[in-house]
Amino acid sequence: MKRTPFDPLMVFLAIIPLHFASSETLPSMSPTKCHEQERSALLEFKQSLFHPYVETCSPSKLESWRLEDDNCCSWEGVKCDEGTGYLTGLDLSESCLFGPIDSKASLFRLPHVQSLNLAWNDFNFSQIPSTIGSLVELTSLNLSLSKFGGQLPSQVLKLTNLTSLDLSWNSMLQLRNPSMETMVQFLTKLEHLDVSWLNVSAPVPDAIANLSSLTSLILSDCYLQGTFPRTIFELPRLQLLDLSGNFELSGHLPKFHLGSPIKSLSLWMTNFSGNIPSSIGNLTQLTMLNFALNILSGEIPSSLGKLIQLSYLDLGMNLLSGEIPASLANLTNLTSLDLRDNQLTGQIPAEITGLTRLTHFDLSFNRLTGPIPESISNLESLDFLNLQSNNLNGTLRLDVILKLQHLYMLQLSSNEFSSIIEPGMNASLPNLSVLGLASSNLSELPIFLSYQSRLQWLDLSQNRIYGPTPPWFLNVSVSQLQFFNLSRNSITSFTAFKWLNLLTLDLRFNDIQGLIALPPKSIEFYLVSNNKLSGEISSEMCRLSSISILDLSKNKLFGVIPPCLSNLSNSLLVLSLSGNDLYGRFPQLQNDLCELRMIDVSDNQLQGSLPWGLANCSYLEYLNIENNQIVDTFPSWMGSLYYLKVLILRSNRFHGAIGEPEARDQFPNLRIVDLSMNNFSGCLPSRYFNMWSAMKVHTADDAHYYGMHVPTFYGFYTADDAHYDAHYYGIHVPTFYRFSPDDGKYDYSMTIINKGILLEYKRILAYLNVIDLSSNNFIGEIPNSTGSLTELRMLNLSNNALIGSIPLSLANLTELESLDLSSNKLSEMIPLALAQLNFLAFFNVSDNHLSGPIPQVNQFRTFENDSYGGNLGLCGVPLTKKCGNSIEAPPPPLPYGALAKKFDWKIVLMGFGSGLVIGVVIGLNMTSKIERWFLRFYRGWQQRRMHQIRFV
Ligand SMILES: *[C@@H]1O[C@H](CO)[C@@H](O)[C@H](O)[C@H]1NC(C)=O
Ligand SMILES: *[C@@H]1O[C@H](CO)[C@@H](O)[C@H](O)[C@H]1NC(C)=O
Ligand SMILES: *[C@@H]1O[C@H](CO)[C@@H](O)[C@H](O)[C@H]1NC(C)=O
Ligand SMILES: *[C@@H]1O[C@H](CO)[C@@H](O)[C@H](O)[C@H]1NC(C)=O
Numbered sequence: 001m002k003r004t005p006f007d008p009l010m011v012f013l014a015i016i017p018l019h020f021a022s023s024e025t026l027p028s029m030s031p032t033k034c035h036e037q038e039r040s041a042l043l044e045f046k047q048s049l050f051h052p053y054v055e056t057c058s059p060s061k062l063e064s065w066r067l068e069d070d071n072c073c074s075w076e077g078v079k080c081d082e083g084t085g086y087l088t089g090l091d092l093s094e095s096c097l098f099g100p101i102d103s104k105a106s107l108f109r110l111p112h113v114q115s116l117n118l119a120w121n122d123f124n125f126s127q128i129p130s131t132i133g134s135l136v137e138l139t140s141l142n143l144s145l146s147k148f149g150g151q152l153p154s155q156v157l158k159l160t161n162l163t164s165l166d167l168s169w170n171s172m173l174q175l176r177n178p179s180m181e182t183m184v185q186f187l188t189k190l191e192h193l194d195v196s197w198l199n200v201s202a203p204v205p206d207a208i209a210n211l212s213s214l215t216s217l218i219l220s221d222c223y224l225q226g227t228f229p230r231t232i233f234e235l236p237r238l239q240l241l242d243l244s245g246n247f248e249l250s251g252h253l254p255k256f257h258l259g260s261p262i263k264s265l266s267l268w269m270t271n272f273s274g275n276i277p278s279s280i281g282n283l284t285q286l287t288m289l290n291f292a293l294n295i296l297s298g299e300i301p302s303s304l305g306k307l308i309q310l311s312y313l314d315l316g317m318n319l320l321s322g323e324i325p326a327s328l329a330n331l332t333n334l335t336s337l338d339l340r341d342n343q344l345t346g347q348i349p350a351e352i353t354g355l356t357r358l359t360h361f362d363l364s365f366n367r368l369t370g371p372i373p374e375s376i377s378n379l380e381s382l383d384f385l386n387l388q389s390n391n392l393n394g395t396l397r398l399d400v401i402l403k404l405q406h407l408y409m410l411q412l413s414s415n416e417f418s419s420i421i422e423p424g425m426n427a428s429l430p431n432l433s434v435l436g437l438a439s440s441n442l443s444e445l446p447i448f449l450s451y452q453s454r455l456q457w458l459d460l461s462q463n464r465i466y467g468p469t470p471p472w473f474l475n476v477s478v479s480q481l482q483f484f485n486l487s488r489n490s491i492t493s494f495t496a497f498k499w500l501n502l503l504t505l506d507l508r509f510n511d512i513q514g515l516i517a518l519p520p521k522s523i524e525f526y527l528v529s530n531n532k533l534s535g536e537i538s539s540e541m542c543r544l545s546s547i548s549i550l551d552l553s554k555n556k557l558f559g560v561i562p563p564c565l566s567n568l569s570n571s572l573l574v575l576s577l578s579g580n581d582l583y584g585r586f587p588q589l590q591n592d593l594c595e596l597r598m599i600d601v602s603d604n605q606l607q608g609s610l611p612w613g614l615a616n617c618s619y620l621e622y623l624n625i626e627n628n629q630i631v632d633t634f635p636s637w638m639g640s641l642y643y644l645k646v647l648i649l650r651s652n653r654f655h656g657a658i659g660e661p662e663a664r665d666q667f668p669n670l671r672i673v674d675l676s677m678n679n680f681s682g683c684l685p686s687r688y689f690n691m692w693s694a695m696k697v698h699t700a701d702d703a704h705y706y707g708m709h710v711p712t713f714y715g716f717y718t719a720d721d722a723h724y725d726a727h728y729y730g731i732h733v734p735t736f737y738r739f740s741p742d743d744g745k746y747d748y749s750m751t752i753i754n755k756g757i758l759l760e761y762k763r764i765l766a767y768l769n770v771i772d773l774s775s776n777n778f779i780g781e782i783p784n785s786t787g788s789l790t791e792l793r794m795l796n797l798s799n800n801a802l803i804g805s806i807p808l809s810l811a812n813l814t815e816l817e818s819l820d821l822s823s824n825k826l827s828e829m830i831p832l833a834l835a836q837l838n839f840l841a842f843f844n845v846s847d848n849h850l851s852g853p854i855p856q857v858n859q860f861r862t863f864e865n866d867s868y869g870g871n872l873g874l875c876g877v878p879l880t881k882k883c884g885n886s887i888e889a890p891p892p893p894l895p896y897g898a899l900a901k902k903f904d905w906k907i908v909l910m911g912f913g914s915g916l917v918i919g920v921v922i923g924l925n926m927t928s929k930i931e932r933w934f935l936r937f938y939r940g941w942q943q944r945r946m947h948q949i950r951f952v
C-alpha cells in the first residue's frame with residue numbers, strides 16, 4: 001500500500017469508525033409476529049424504491065423481504081416490540097434504495113418506529129419528505145451519505161425524542177431554515193449529532209452548549225464560520241468533538257477541567273489560535289488528539305504527558321515553539337506522533353524512544369538540532385519516520401536507524417549531518433519503500449541501497465555524489481522503483497536504465513556527459529537539464545509514449561529536433577530544449593491532439609518559420625522561442641490560444657507589421673509578451689493593447705503566484721495541495737510522496753530584461769505583466785490605449801523610431817515598476833502626472849527629443865543622469881542644465897550635499913507582493929542623497945522579494 005505522510009483522507013478514515021459507531025446494528029430475528037398493515041407498508045416501500053440493478057448496489061437486506069413470508073419482524077433490518085409486535089426499528093442502510101421518497105410513502109405508516117436508518121442509499125438529491133415529522137417516537141435517525149438535497153424540512157423539529165441524528169455526508173442538504181441553531185433548540189435530548197460534510201455555512205450556535213446529554217458532536221467540513229463557543233468544550237458528557245476541516249472557524253482553547261469525559265478531540269484544519277493551555281493535562285480520558293493545521297503558538301505544555309491513554313497525537317502545522325517536552329515519554333500507548341511543521345527547537349529527547357508502540361513518528365520541518373538518538377532503534381514498531389528539514393547534525397547513524405525492520409518510509413532529507421555510517425552487509429529492509437536522503441552530505445551512492453528490493457521512491461538530490469553511477473546501482477529495486485531524484489549532484493555519467501516501472505527521473509544539475517540515456521518506456525517525467533550531454537536527440541525518444549515532461553535544456557545537444565518528437569504532442573505537457581545547439585526547423589506538429597502546456601526552445605539556432613500546428617495546442621500557456629533564427633511574421637494565429645500567458649519571441653528574425661487582430665478577444669490571458677530584438681515594423685499594436693485583458697484585471701492578492709495541476713493518477717491529495725493550490729507558472733511532477741509544497745513542482749522559468757538588466761526568473765509570478773517591444777523598427781506614436789493595461793509591471797519600448805509625446809495615459813499604469821522609452825524620437829515634456837507612479841523604480845527616456853523640466857517629486861527624485869541623457873531640451877535635477885525660469889522649473893527640494901537640512905517625509909508603499917499594505921513613515925533628518933539611496937535600496941529589496949529573481 002502506498003501511503004502519504006500526511007493524508008487527511010487517512011485521518012478521516014481513522015475517525016469514521018467512531019462516527020458510525022452509534023448506528024446500532026439491529027438483530028434480524030424476533031419471535032414476535034408483525035402487524036399485517038406494517039408488513040404491507042414495508043413491502044410497498046421496497047416495491048417503490050428498491051433498485052437492485054443499480055451499478056453501485058451490492059446484495060441488499062431487502063432481498064430477504066418476501067411477499068409469502070408473514071412474519072416481517074424476522075426480516076433483515078426490521079425490529080419489532082416484543083409485546084405489541086409493532087415495528088420499532090428499521091435499518092435500511094446500504095439497501096440499494098434509489099430515487100425520491102414520496103411524502104405519502106408507506107414508510108410513514110410505521111408510527112411506532114424509534115430507530116430509522118436510511119444511510120448509504122441514493123435518494124437522488126431529493127428532499128427529505130416533510131412527513132418524517134409524523135414519526136414522533138423516533139429516537140434515532142440516520143440519513144448519512146444518502147444523497148438527500150434541498151432544505152432540511154422544519155417538520156424534523158417535531159422529533160423531540162431524537163437522541164441521535166446523523167445527517168452527515170449529504171453535501172447538497174441545507175441547514176438554513178430551520179438553521180442548526182433552531183434545530184438544537186428543539187431537539188434538546190440529542191446525545192449524538194453529526195452534520196459533517198453538510199453545507200452549514202453559519203457560526204456554531206451557542207445553544208449547542210445547552211444539549212446537556214450530548215456525548216458526540218461531529219461538525220467536520222461543514223463550512224462553519226465565526227468563533228467556536230468555548231462553553232461547548234465544557235458539556236458534561238461530551239466524549240467526541242470533531243470540528244475538523246472548518247478552516248474559517250476560529251477559536252481559542254479553553255481551560256480544561258479535571259473529570260472532563262472527552263476522549264477524542266479533533267480540530268484538524270480549523271483556525272484556532274493562541275496557546276495550548278497546560279490544563280489540557282486534565283483531559284485524562286483522551287485517546288485521540290488532533291490540533292494539526294491551526295495557528296496555535298507557544299510551547300507544547302509538558303502536562304500533555306499526563307494523557308496516558310493517548311494513542312494518537314497530532315500537533316503538526318502550527319506555530320509551536322520551544323522544546324519537545326520529555327514528559328511525552330509517558331504516553332506509552334501512543335502509536336502516532338506528528339509534530340511536523342512547527343518551530344520546535346532543541347534536541348529530540350531520547351526519552352521518547354521509550355514509546356515502543358509508535359508506528360508513525362513525524363518531526364519534520366522544525367528547527368531541531370543535535371543527533372538522532374541512538375536509542376531510536378527501540379521504536380521497533382515504527383513504519384513511518386520523518387525527520388526531514390531540521391538542523392539535526394553530527395554523524396547520521398543509518399546503521400542504527402535501519403535496525404527498524406518495519407520501516408516503510410524513512411525521510412531524513414535536509415538536515416546538517418556531517419557524515420554517514422552505513423549498516424553492515426545485507427541490511428535489507430523488507431518493507432522500505434520510501435527513502436529520502438536529499439541534502440544529507442553524501443559523497444557517494446550508499447552501498448546499503450544495493451540490498452533494498454522494495455524501494456519505490458528514492459530522493460538523493462542535493463548531495464555531493466560524484467563520478468559515474470556504479471553498475472550495481474542500476475539493479476536497486478529493479479521492478480519497484482518509480483520515482484528517483486538524483487538532481488544537484490556531480491554525477492558524470494548515467495548511461496543505462498534497468499528500472500522497469502520508472503515514472504519520474506530527475507537528473508538535473510549534474511555533470512553528465514555523453515549521449516542522452518534512453519529511459520524505460522514507462523517514463524513520464526524525464527528531467528536532465530543543466531548537464532553536459534552532447535550528441536543528437538535520438539529519434540528513439542519518440543517512442544516514450546507516456547512522457548509528460550521532457551526537459552533536456554541547458555546541455556550541449558546539437559543536430560535537428562527529430563521530427564517524430566511531434567508525435568508525442570498528445571502526451572507531452574512540457575517540452576524544454578532550450579540552451580542547446582539545435583538547428584534546423586522547429587518540427588511541424590502532426591497531431592491534431594496537442595496537450596502541450598509549455599514549449600521552450602530558446603537559445604538554440606532554429607531556423608525556418610513557426611509551425612502552424614501550434615495552433616492545435618489549445619492548452620498552451622508558455623511559448624519561448626527566444627534567441628534563435630526564426631524568420632516569420634507576428635503569429636496572430638496564436639491569438640485564439642485561450643490559455644497563452646507567456647509569449648517570448650525575443651532576438652529572432654520576425655519582421656513586418658503586427659497588424660490588426662483577426663478577431664475579437666485575441667490573447668485574452670497574455671501577461672508576458674516579449675517581441676524585442678526583431679525587425680517588427682509599423683505602428684505599435686494599439687488594438688491588441690485593448691484586447692490583452694489579463695493585463696488589465698487585478699490579480700487577487702491571495703493568489704499572487706500562479707501555476708497549475710496536472711491530474712495525476714498516482715499522486716496523492718495532501719493538505720499541501722489544498723493550500724498551495726496554484727502558485728507559480730508551472731506544473732506538478734507527481735511524486736507519490738509530497739513532503740513540502742515545492743516537492744514535485746516543475747516551475748517555468750524565463751529570462752527577460754527588467755530595469756535594463758537581463759534577469760533570469762526561476763519562477764514566474766502570476767501578476768507579472770510585461771510588454772517588451774524594444775529594439776524593433778516600430779514607428780508612429782505611443783497609443784493612448786497603452787494606458788489601459790493598468791496592471792503592467794514593465795513596459796519597454798526603447799530602441800524604436802517612436803515619435804510624438806509621452807502619452808498622459810501612462811500615468812494610469814499604477815503598478816508600473818520599469819518604464820523604458822529610451823532611444824526613440826519622442827518630444828515635448830515628461831508629463832508631471834507620471835510622478836504618481838508610486839512603484840516606478842526604473843525610468844529611462846534617454847536619447848529622445850524631450851524638453852522642459854524634469855519632475856521633481858516622488859519617484860523622480862530617485863532617478864539619475866542616465867535616465868535623461870541625450871535630450872538636449874531637458875533641464876533640472878539631476879541634469880546640470882538649470883531650467884530657465886521658475887515656472888518651468890520649481891526649485892529642487894534639496895541641493896546635493898546639503899547636510900543636516902531638516903525635513904520630514906513619508907512613503908506609503910502599498911500592495912507589494914502579498915497585497916499587504918506596508919506603511920513606512922519616516923521622519924528623519926536626511927540629505928537627499930540618503931533619501932535617494934534609501935528609496936533605491938528599499939525598492940530593490942521589495943522587488944527581490946517580489947519576483948524571487950536571481951541575477952544572471
Ligand atoms: C416521545 O416518545 C414517547 C414514547 O416513547 C411518546 O409517548 C411521546 O409522545 C414522544 N414525544 C413526542 C413529542 O412525540
Ligand atoms: C486543570 O489543570 C490545570 C493546570 O494543569 C490546573 O491548574 C487546574 O487546577 C486543573 N483544573 C481542574 C478543575 O482540575
Ligand atoms: C493502553 O491501551 C490498552 C488497550 O490498547 C489499554 O488496555 C491500557 O489501559 C492503555 N494504557 C494506558 C496507560 O492507558
Ligand atoms: C512520567 O510520569 C511519572 C509519574 O506519573 C513522573 O514521575 C515522571 O516525571 C513522568 N516522566 C516525565 C519524563 O515527565
Ligand SMILES: *[C@@H]1O[C@H](CO)[C@@H](O)[C@H](O)[C@H]1NC(C)=O
Nearest residue numbers: 369370371392393394395418
Ligand atoms: C550540532 O549543532 C549544535 C547547535 O548548533 C552544536 O552546538 C553542536 O556542537 C553540533 N554538534 C555537532 C556534532 O556538530
